[in-house]
Structures are given as C-alpha cells and as structure tokens.
Amino acid sequence: MNAITQPLTAATERCPSYYSATLDQETAYPPLQGEVSVDVVIIGGGFTGVASAVELAERGLKVAIVEANKIGWGASGRNGGQVTGSLSGDAAMRKQMRKTLGEEVDDFIWQLRWRGHAIIENRVSKYGIACDLKHGHLHAAMKPAHMAELEASYAEAVRRGMGDSLTLLDRAGVRSHLASELYCGALKNRRNLHLHPLNLCIGEAKAAASLGALIFEHSPVLDIIHGARPAVVTAQGRINAKQVLLAGDVYHKLEANRLKGLIFPAMGGIVATAPLGALAEQLNPQDLAVYDCRFVLDYYRLTADKRLLFGGGCNYSGRDSRDIAGELRPGIERTFPQLKGVAIDFQWSCAMGIVINRIPQLGKLSDNVWYCQGYSGHGIATSHIMGEIMASALTGSLERFDTFAACKQIKVPLGDLFGNPMLAAGMWYYQLLEKLR
Numbered sequence: 001m002n003a004i005t006q007p008l009t010a011a012t013e014r015c016p017s018y019y020s021a022t023l024d025q026e027t028a029y030p031p032l033q034g035e036v037s038v039d040v041v042i043i044g045g046g047f048t049g050v051a052s053a054v055e056l057a058e059r060g061l062k063v064a065i066v067e068a069n070k071i072g073w074g075a076s077g078r079n080g081g082q083v084t085g086s087l088s089g090d091a092a093m094r095k096q097m098r099k100t101l102g103e104e105v106d107d108f109i110w111q112l113r114w115r116g117h118a119i120i121e122n123r124v125s126k127y128g129i130a131c132d133l134k135h136g137h138l139h140a141a142m143k144p145a146h147m148a149e150l151e152a153s154y155a156e157a158v159r160r161g162m163g164d165s166l167t168l169l170d171r172a173g174v175r176s177h178l179a180s181e182l183y184c185g186a187l188k189n190r191r192n193l194h195l196h197p198l199n200l201c202i203g204e205a206k207a208a209a210s211l212g213a214l215i216f217e218h219s220p221v222l223d224i225i226h227g228a229r230p231a232v233v234t235a236q237g238r239i240n241a242k243q244v245l246l247a248g249d250v251y252h253k254l255e256a257n258r259l260k261g262l263i264f265p266a267m268g269g270i271v272a273t274a275p276l277g278a279l280a281e282q283l284n285p286q287d288l289a290v291y292d293c294r295f296v297l298d299y300y301r302l303t304a305d306k307r308l309l310f311g312g313g314c315n316y317s318g319r320d321s322r323d324i325a326g327e328l329r330p331g332i333e334r335t336f337p338q339l340k341g342v343a344i345d346f347q348w349s350c351a352m353g354i355v356i357n358r359i360p361q362l363g364k365l366s367d368n369v370w371y372c373q374g375y376s377g378h379g380i381a382t383s384h385i386m387g388e389i390m391a392s393a394l395t396g397s398l399e400r401f402d403t404f405a406a407c408k409q410i411k412v413p414l415g416d417l418f419g420n421p422m423l424a425a426g427m428w429y430y431q432l433l434e435k436l437r
C-alpha cells in the first residue's frame with residue numbers, strides 16, 4: 001500500500017501514515033457550535049495544546065481545546081517518535097539565558113533536557129496510555145569528528161551523575177547493536193524513549209477529557225478577541241475564557257502582525273517498510289531508536305509490528321515531496337544493504353516549525369493571551385516541558401516562562417518571502433561544514 005497516494009477518507013480525515021493505520025482508538029470530538037465559557041481555551045490539538053490541557057485540568061481549571069482538524073493531526077501525530085534529550089537550541093539558550101539565570105543556566109538546561117521524559121513516562125503510566133513506549137537510543141557517529149562530540153556529551157553526563165544510563169560504543173560495539181557497517185561509534189542512551197506519537201497524543205487528549213476538558217475537532221479558530229474577557233471565534237461558535245493559549249505551531253496564521261516571520265515550515269518525510277519478521281531482530285536486536293550526528297540526519301526505529309520506520313532530510317519549499325519513498329530508499333539501503341528492494345508500505349510527510357535561533361518561542365500577545373511554539377524538529381519532549389511551563393505561567397508561576405520569554409525571538413521581515421530561503425541557505429551552509437569536518 002502506498003499510503004500517501006490514498007485520498008483522505010471521510011472516516012479518519014487524517015494524513016494516511018503508519019500511525020493513522022495503527023491508532024488505538026480514533027477520536028470523534030464534536031465541532032464547536034454555539035457559545036461556551038471556560039477558564040482557558042487552547043488553540044491546537046497537538047502535543048503543546050494537549051499536554052498543556054492535561055496540566056491545567058489536573059490543577060482544577062476548566063479547559064477547552066479547539067482543533068482545526070483532528071487531535072494529533074499535525075506534526076505530533078506524524079513524527080519519528082524519538083524522545084531525545086535535546087531541546088534543539090541548547091547552545092543558543094545557554095548563551096541567552098545566562099543573562100537572566102547567571103551561573104545557574106547550565107543546571108537549568110540540563111534538568112530541562114530530561115524533564116519531558118519524566119512527564120511522558122508518568123502520564124503514560126498514570127492514564128494507561130498504550131503507545132508502544134520503549135527505552136533506548138543510539139546516537140551514531142559516521143566519522144571521527146562526530147565521535148569527539150559524542151565523547152564530550154558522555155563526559156558531561158558522567159559529570160552530572162547520569163553515566164549509568166549511557167555507554168560509549170566503538171565500531172565493534174555498534175556492530176553488536178546494529179547490523180550496519182555505516183558507523184564508527186555511537187553513544188547508547190537508555191534514558192531516551194521511543195513511542196507511537198499519535199497514540200500518545202490521542203491518549204493524552206482522552207486523559208484531559210476525563211478530567212473535564214472540552215475538546216472540539218474540525219473547528220478552525222478564525223480570530224482571537226482580546227480584552228478583559230478574551231474569546232476565540234470559529235465559523236459556528238465562540239469560546240469565552242479568562243485566558244487563551246495559542247498552540248498551533250507552524251500551521252496557524254493567527255495574530256500575523258505579531259507572529260508572522262517568527263516560525264517557518266520545514267517538510268520532513270518518513271516511510272515505514274513492510275513488516276520485516278525475524279530480520280528485524282537481526283538488524284536491531286535491542287530495538288533501539290537510532291539517529292546519526294549529521295546536521296541533516298537520518299533517523300529510524302522498529303515499530304511494534306517490526307517494520308523499519310525511517311526518516312531523513314527535509315526541504316524548505318513548504319510543499320510535500322512527490323516521492324518520499326524514492327528519496328529515502330537510498331538511505332535505508334546504505335544503512336542496511338540487507339533491505340535492498342524492501343517493500344515500502346507507508347510514506348508521508350509533515351511540516352515542522354523551525355525558528356531561526358532554535359529557541360522555543362514563548363510569549364504573550366496581550367495580558368491574558370499567550371503563545372508557545374517552535375521546537376525545530378525536537379518537539380516530543382520539548383512540547384511536554386512547555387506544556388508544564390505554560391500551565392504554571394497561566395496559574396501564576398511565571399519564573400520559567402519569563403526565562404524563555406526573555407530570549408530574543410528573531411523575526412524575519414517579509415517572513416514568508418525571505419524566511420524559508422534563509423533557512424534553506426543555512427541548511428546548505430551547514431551541509432558544507434559537515435563535509436569539511
């Protein structure tokens with residue numbers, strides 16, 4: 001089955017993908033009709049919106065999520081499923097946050113890097129969410145310069161007492177974990193996770209609903225009304241609230257005066273092969289998620305039914321590639337020559353929100369209207385961290401929010417016209433640097 005060529009069916013209205021074909025339980029929340037009043041209304045039903053809703057509902061607030069399509073329809077339901085300890089812009093964050101946090105900045109970032117893992121694990125166990133959650137990543141080196149970076153990461157982890165969770169592997173060590181000749185070493189990390197992201201997102205929405213949250217699907221928000229009692233407006237309804245959280249990432253066009261030019265779409269493609277049976281265990285006996293050290297990297301893992309789910313590259317045209325399988329097959333066969341000619345059952349793509357300096361963008365549009373977006377391809381853990389930070393901010397604890405909000409947000413004038421070409425040039429530059437190191 002070549003999933004991307006299938007039309008969207010009325011039954012699911014999701015992008016066809018391995019995830020939509022294997023979701024635990026399809027959602028069926030109603031569209032918003034008429035007028036509703038809550039404490040907080042959240043625009044967007046991806047991880048940012050849903051994780052914030054769970055946090056707020058657990059604190060006793062009446063919450064509503066308004067989603068233009070379906071819960072998990074965007075990047076949250078279509079990504080690689082790898083929960084890493086990277087916040088994407090760690091280095092830039094360290095530089096900027098030193099101004100507000102001083103010497104505490106390194107501890108702040110280190111703790112934040114693992115906070116999302118804890119939130120996800122607790123939530124999965126607390127609400128019994130079936131999302132194929134597993135531990136273990138290999139960050140794989142393709143040349144000695146990569147290995148030097150991994151050694152530095154390992155040294156930092158040891159210094160901070162996390163050495164038990166990590167192992168440095170040489171070429172032979174990697175070979176005993178993966179049936180691939182591509183790598184000269186790797187950092188094995190048992191703290192990192194991988195999972196079925198769509199089932200996690202839908203499971204978290206269900207948890208929020210069980211705590212009283214209202215959820216509306218097929219309800220694009222057309223406008224945000226600011227004022228002492230803000231509101232969001234859809235074609236057939238309106239939600240009045242005390243506070244509004246805008247969590248539409250790169251998919252929304254709201255508040256263009258303030259937000260246009262801050263975040264840009266990069267299209268990423270993923271495929272899933274046919275089930276590999278016993279071969280899966282030979283290729284990756286410990287069922288680890290793998291990603292390499294290049295700036296434009298390949299990433300892959302096995303699914304619960306033993307397919308290879310493989311992603312890589314991205315483009316800044318804002319358009320889907322016509323032949324994702326054709327683009328990714330050489331990477332699969334270079335990594336695992338044993339898979340030459342393997343059948344590809346699913347291919348799909350999705351936009352991720354990229355910000356120029358890679359620092360998640362948290363801010364306020366008015367006294368009671370907030371936004372949170374832009375994890376530059378590292379959003380599973382980060383969105384959950386931000387959900388906690390936003391829920392704290394909306395309930396009066398502003399410390400971590402203020403630390404992020406004080407970071408410089410780079411706005412590109414005439415955003416749509418110049419932002420994506422700038423990112424494409426940046427990617428080309430980094431690919432050149434990659435060749436030279």
Ligand SMILES: Cc1cc2nc3c(=O)[nH]c(=O)nc-3n(C[C@H](O)[C@H](O)[C@H](O)COP(=O)(O)OP(=O)(O)OC[C@H]3O[C@@H](n4cnc5c(N)ncnc54)[C@H](O)[C@@H]3O)c2cc1C
Pocket residue numbers: 043044045046047048049066067068069070071072073074075076077078079080081082083084219220221222247248249250251252253254267268269270311349350351352353373374375376377378379380381382383
């Ligand atoms: C191909 C790909 C692979 C990735 N792999 C990984 C990975 O392995 N690990 C990792 O950590 N991260 C990964 N990411 C990044 C991660 O998926 C995202 O950073 C994260 O899911 C963003 O979550 P979000 O809720 O902010 O946005 P989204 O999940 O995109 O959700 C935004 C939602 O808002 C809704 N919306 C927009 N406008 C409106 C409106 N006006 N009214 C109502 N609703 C609206 C949209 O319909 C959408 O459902 C990947 C991303 C892509 C695209």
